[in-house]
Amino acid sequence: WAQNSDQSIYAVLGDYGMGKTFSCRIFAKELAGTKITPFYIDLRDTPTFVTKDNIVRQPLLEEIIDNVLGRQNIKTQAQDFIQQAQDGTLIFIFDGLDEKLVHYNQDMRQQFLSELMRVFPVDTFRSQSKVKMVLSCRTHHFEDLKAQSSFLRGLGRTDSASEDYRAVEILPFNALQIESLLEKQLGNKSRVVFELINDNRYLANLAKRPFLLTRIAQVLPALQTLRVINSAAVYQALIDDAIDRDEGKHILRPRHKRILLQDLSAELWQQSEQILMVDELNEWYQSWLHSNTSILQQYDKVSNSELERDLRNSTLLVRFGEEDFGFTHSSMQEFFLAQWILKNWRQLLGDFKLNKAISPLTRQFILDGILLLKPKEIKQLKQALKDSLQQKNTTELTHLALDIVSTMSKEMGITLDFECVDLSYLKVKQLFVTGLKTKELILSHSDLPASRWKNVEIAIVKINDSNLNQSVWRDCVLQDLHTDFNFKIDDALHSGMHQWTVDNCQFEF
Incomplete structure (x- = not known):
């Protein structure tokens, strides 16, 4: 496709954990040895909104590119890379389109895609230009194949043709692929693990995702002790395993680290971002510590620099580029956000507000998470639901409350x-x-x-x-x-x- 096809857009689709980012990065690595230069952009690392002249708006294409260049200390102008793409010597790889679209309304989503399409020259039909780009996106972002096709064709642009893009969906692993990967990872133990996974319908479904398969194998003994196994239980086991392995290496105690990561996920969600620059992260962290005085008092002999370094070295956070930090995987951020919503709803009862949309995965984590609550927590949630549903609320909160009632x-x-x-x-x-x-x-x-x-x-x-x-x-x-x-x-x-x-x-x- 990169060297011989006339199609200008290649869409890489799939559910979370299927390997979209991995595929995009491998493709960029393969391109690096050819005459075509790859320009890989992880959209979750780029700003969702920018503020110029006291006006908050979506970023321009040049601002997205400049953001990536700035983090790599590259002085070349964004327009130079756009020109290379128009000359056919560079391919833009926009990874994680859904990471941005989830924060926008319908009109803003259309505008954001139109902004990315500005890579194409304005005086040439898209199908007749030399520009090529790759877009990756979660499949569930689109309601159906018709919506997917319309979106990728440029939302009905008259110069677009259905043949002008190619789409591939990364399918879940089948049983043979699951068994093969486990054998490579675990050797002689693989058969026992495969049978244990295969005996549980929910685990067998999650194991079809490459991102989760090897991690499930690591925490399988803990999962076998649970009365309920679902997405929330699996992620809780993965996180507990990661935090427990960190114990003794870090300053923050595990229970404090869980609270911290829940609040950090909420901060990112409220800002419509997936990453924070290191200075922003440190500022937020200091503010968080001083607003949780009971926690801060337990580390009164630890310096600020030590606490900040300890946060940056957390297993569940990772550095992107030189100075940007975010969760190791977007699904981890969504899991912690689900926990934050359930916890704050139980505590604030009818005063809890939900003014922003949440992703389908966050919603699923919430609905699965209520099955893991303790009796006292269920009692609190019941009261919260009664207080919230007896008054007019946002569509986001009311819809979620009804989903919880139905799940219960x-x-x-x-x-x-x-x-x-x-x-x-x-x-x-x-x-x-x-x-x-x-x-x-x-x-x-x-x-x-x-x-x-x-x-x-x-x-x-x-x-x-x-x-x-x-x-x-x-x-x-x-x-x-x-x-x-x-x-x-x-x-x-x-x-x-x-x-x-x-x-x-x-x-x-």
């Missing part, structure tokens, strides 16, 4: 009994709710088309200017309905209750 019902057999659940202004396509029990459900200006409701008990449903068209209700009890809609056949399309599917339900209104 399906996986733990816990049904929460609410006085009121307020879903006003909630906007979610294909929402799924199961096991909800409430005296009052408020749906005001809510947009929930094709929502699915199962094993739901509601005394009073209040629907006002809301869209629940094409909803599916199964095994539900609804006792009373209050609506601003007057039931007339001609107006049925405007009721928000058009084309409901009802199966084995008891509607008493």
Whole structure:
């Protein structure tokens, strides 16, 4: 493709831990021995937003390139590399597109991709230029193949053709590949480990990811003692193993290091970043220590420089370039963020706010994580859910709360009994709710088309200017309905209750 194909874009797709970054870096290494120069850019190392003249905006293509050059002390201008790409002697490799897109809304995502497309000359159709680029992205970023195709074609640009890009999806390891890698890593012990992994459905699924396979083998004895094995349990075991191996080598105690990494992940998420420069990291760390005085007092004889060096040497943090630090893998950051959200929600109850979107993986870590909570923590979370759902909240928080309620019902057999659940202004396509029990459900200006409701008990449903068209209700009890809609056949399309599917339900209104 690099030397002989007319296609200008090569998309490397796959779920987390499948080897997208590894593939991009190997490709760059292979290109380095040819007449084509690779320019590898890990997008998680680049700024998500920049501030110029007191205006916060997305970075320009030149600013992204200059950021990479600056960290490598290269004085060449960004435009020189863009010109090389247009001459066909350089290929840009943009790794981790989803690491940026998750922080943007739909319009901003389109703008960011358009900014990357500025590598192409403005006076030439993309398919007719010499420019080539590689883009890697998590598959789940796209809703379906049509959305994926549209996005990669430049979001419907008229000069784009479906043949102008090539896409490859890195598939999960099959059983033979898993066994082969374990044999290379473990030798004679590989067969026993393979059988233990294969006997657990969840482990067998996670082991299909190269990033996790060898690590699962390392912590398998710890996993075998757990009552639940899921993504959160596996990552917790991986992190415990890494921190335990560090014990005695570092200053911070393991329990403090876990709190620190949770708070650091939240800081990065709130800043829409994946890395911090060393000075920013040290400043944040000092602020964190002084805001946690009970922790700071336990290290009163340790100098600031020693504490900062200890943080930078953490097993779960890694240096990118000369002075940028971040988590060893983006999934590690998302796991710690999930822990931070659950912990703070339990502590702040109804005062907890979630004003930013979280990734699908962070959501999965949260839902898996509640199965690992202790009885006291589950009790706290129940109260937090009741306090949050009885008031109008952000779509992000309300949607997550409903997902937790459904998970508790399906996986733990816990049904929460609410006085009121307020879903006003909630906007979610294909929402799924199961096991909800409430005296009052408020749906005001809510947009929930094709929502699915199962094993739901509601005394009073209040629907006002809301869209629940094409909803599916199964095994539900609804006792009373209050609506601003007057039931007339001609107006049925405007009721928000058009084309409901009802199966084995008891509607008493």
